Amino acid sequence: MKTPVKLRVNGQAHEIFVEPRKTLADALRDDCGLTGTHLGCEHGVCGACTVLLDGDPVRACLMFAIQCQDMEIRTVEGLADGEELHPMQRAFWEKHGLQCGFCTPGFLMLAVGALERKPDMDEEELKEMLSSNLCRCTGYQNILAAVRAAQAEMQ
Amino acid sequence: MTLIGQSVRRLEDRPLLTGEGRYAGDINLPGQLHMRLVRSPVAHGRILDVDILEAVDLEGVVAVWTGADVSAIPPIDFRQEGLTDLYPYRQPILAQDVVRYVGEPVAVVFANDPYTAEDAAEAVFVDVDDLPLTLDATAAPGSFDGTHSTEAAVVRTTYGSVDESFTAADKIVSVEVTVGRHTGVPMETRGALATVEPSGSLVMYGAAKVPHYNRKAIAAMLGIDTDKVILREGHVGGGFGVRGELYPEDVLVCLAALRLRRSVKWIEDRKEHLVATNHSRDQHHRISAAVDPDGFITAIRDEFWVDQGAYIRTHAATVPNLTMAMLPGPYLFPSYETTGHIRLTNKTPAGTYRAPGRYEATFARERLLDAVAHELGESPIETRRRNFIPKDQMPFSRPIRALGTVIEYDSGDYAGILDRLLEHVDHDALAAELAHRRRGGEAVGLGIAFFVEKSGLGPYEGARIQVDTEGAVRVVTGAASVGQGVETTIAQICGDGLGIPHDRIAVVHGQTDAIDHGLGAFASRVTVMTGTATYLATQELEKKAKAVATHVLEVAPEDLRLVEGRVEVAGAPDRALTLGEIAARLEPLSASGMGLEPELAAESWFTTDHMTYPYGVHAAVVSVDKETGGVVIERFVVAYDVGRAVNPMLVEGQIVGGAAQGLGGALLEEFVYSQDGQPLATSFMDYLLPTATEMVAIDVLLLEDAPSPLNPLGVKGAGEGGTTAFGAAIAAAVDDALQKPRAIFRLPITPERLRQIIHGDYPEEGAAPCK
Incomplete structure (x- = not known):
């Protein structure tokens, strides 16, 4: 049943051997050792597992690993440049955009992916974009503030 | 230095921002088994049969248990002792003869990987004969189990002269209102990983909220000594009251680790969470x-x-x-x-x-x-x-x-x-x-x-502060963190007391083997209780630091000041010892020379009624x-x-x-x-x-x-x-x-x-x- 799958994650190749039904999220966590991608619902609503697939934010719980052969995957582990945090990570820290931190990797990848595609989103577009993921701690206020601050820096 | 009142960045955040958090699901042990619950598909009924034959035969399945396999384990107790009238309503870790809600654990499967465990759980067939339902808490009470009423208790509070006041009232105004059924729903579902260490201790990762109480309760339910149970809290993905209570699944992973002599991991899925975790x-x-x-x-x-x-x-x-x-x-x-x-x-x-x-x-x-x-x-x-x-x-x-x-x-x-x-x-x-x-x-x-x-809420919480010879500070408390910023807050209070930056302070919480007593994180209590204990401990630590400085600098304690992590002579700030230097003087031999206990450390307990x-x-x-x-x-x-x-x-x-x-x-x-x-x-x-x-x-x-x-x-x-x-x-x-x-x-x-x-x-x- 298990099949070899080649995943390219944060610029590194991972040759893994998984069942075709294994989700991308589980493959990242169990087979690539990248546990920063979190599972909050496993039915595509909460967005905690958001990763970038060829630049697009996707739910890693709704993809099979085998569908992602030869695609460029980016996860939260690849955001910082060594010790230097990505502007989005820094902004979440400065603006207190996280409490328990469980949803944070998903929000970081969502916002980075969306702003790389469309850097000049206005307030309403940002809010609309952020409404695709769920956070239970912050009430979103500081997440929005962080994304706004990072947007300015990313441009 | 005034740290209290400052909106400093959190100490907790860096690993959470870089994907290096360690939530329950992120911890793995070699050879671990994966646990999956079989849950009741009906709301009320008598269990006629739980057919596990097909599940047991699946490759990779190590064990399948039903209620009969855990019938010797007592139901889960209340934290408050002595409420014997309510005992008949406690939940067993697996349903025994009757199921009482959709989602109630009926059987449990252990397998080599989580996908297999899920397959096996689906292969278990639960045959239930329906019983009459109670879904309206305001209707006339019925029978819970043939002996006890569905009205478990009637609680009352009164003071003053209510009847007289209503009789004498100029107006009586009444309303009838309802608040619907909803709950905490943290973004991280529940999870636990239990293992038996070479020392023979049972260790459970994934603890939260009340680790010390749960350690005792798990030990009592499994019939082992409390000191042989260790609960470890990692990162916690939100609590809100529901997480960290002792649930059937926590007891099951611990029991399985003991019985199967393998590490056993359980991660709840969201569908389970919405029917299994407290409403x-x-x-x-x-x-x-x-x-x-x-x-x-x-x-x-x-x-x-x-x-x-x-x-x-x-x-x-x-x-x-x-x-x-x-x-x-x-x-x-x-x-x-x-x-x-x-x-x-x-x-x-x-x-x-x-x-x-x-x-x-x-x-x-x-x-x-x-x-x-x-x-x-x-x-x-x-x-x-x-x-x-x-x-x-x-x-x-x-x-x-x-x-x-x-x-x-x-x-x-x-x-x-x-x-x-x-x-x-x-x-x-x-x-x-x-x-x-x-x-x-x-x-x-x-x-x-x-x-x-x-x-x-009291009645107590403690904090132990230790300073090492390089001036690094560690605060150990029995309180817990559910992601609300406990480490930063406690570090600010400690840093404020000792005059050192909060980011030089590490706060240890939720580890039952690090401190013997702790009540945990609930009732908005940590800043009040642990915060105050920490403040009191900084005062004790200051006294000890000054006792050392008195010896070394040959100055009376009242002429010493603790300023920015240094004990200095009032009026002559060049004559000073840093807290790290004082800790070095408190190595066992020199400490005994001064007639002091080794280590620059202090412990305080705050109690309140x-x-x-x-x-x-x-x-x-x-x-x-x-x-x-x-x-x-x-x-x-x-x-x-x-x-x-x-x-x-x-x-x-x-x-x-x-x-x-x-x-x-x-x-x-x-x-x-x-x-x-x-x-x-x-x-x-x-x-x-x-x-x-x-x-x-x-x-x-x-x-x-x-x-x-x-x-x-x-x-x-x-x-x-x-x-x-x-x-x-x-x-x-x-x-x-x-x-x-x-x-x-x-x-x-x-x-x-x-x-x-x-x-x-x-x-x-x-x-x-x-x-």
């Missing part, structure tokens, strides 16, 4: 006020029903007791009587959720106050003002107990905070603007709701779409007095996050059941959490006007006040928007219900005033 709220109140000719409320009489679900879990009667104790809130209410019916139904069992008992009681009381105002033909603000406990009566005692303590409000200026809020929103201008908009055809309104919270009582007001401006029944919150203000904010940024974060949860319960979230007891909200498509678009920017008016006299820092807890009055304020605002007093008597205010209210065809059972 909350779901109270129905009939409440009346006796009003004298001056419009003063002389007495309150309340009767309420709690839908406890299928079992009584670890909290026992905590939520109904808190409901009764906190219902009077900020008002004098010279006489008061309340009776609570704790009813078992065939739904997921219930426990605490952020502001437990207060969200419900505040909704009931504030709706009643609005009805009284309407009856008196006056502004709801005037009614409240007339009935407030005056500032000069603080501390104010009521002859009621909550959580084993007497209710004594430690400090507060209720009229004062109302004035601050009204000024902040420019009330008269706002009211005029809303009236103007209503004349233009819009349905817009303002609602205000008051609340008193409780926090800082009383809680602290923060308080506040919520104000909502809403607009209602009469066509769709949709409610848009245009503005929301939370004025909250926390005595003293250690880190205002974190306190505001607590308030805003708490408000989002209040919003969920007011407008969106509800566990709905079908007539045959099937839960209809088992995914995030049906159980609606607020997203960024439903959430309004919360305007926080953070006040420190009434520091607590009960601890040296003056702090009160900040965790729950963003939630407490949210539903009450929204309901009042919707009433105002519709210009229809008493319109809202039930939460959540779903579009469907609101349309029925607007069009006047709401089913009669709820109709606003009761007889």
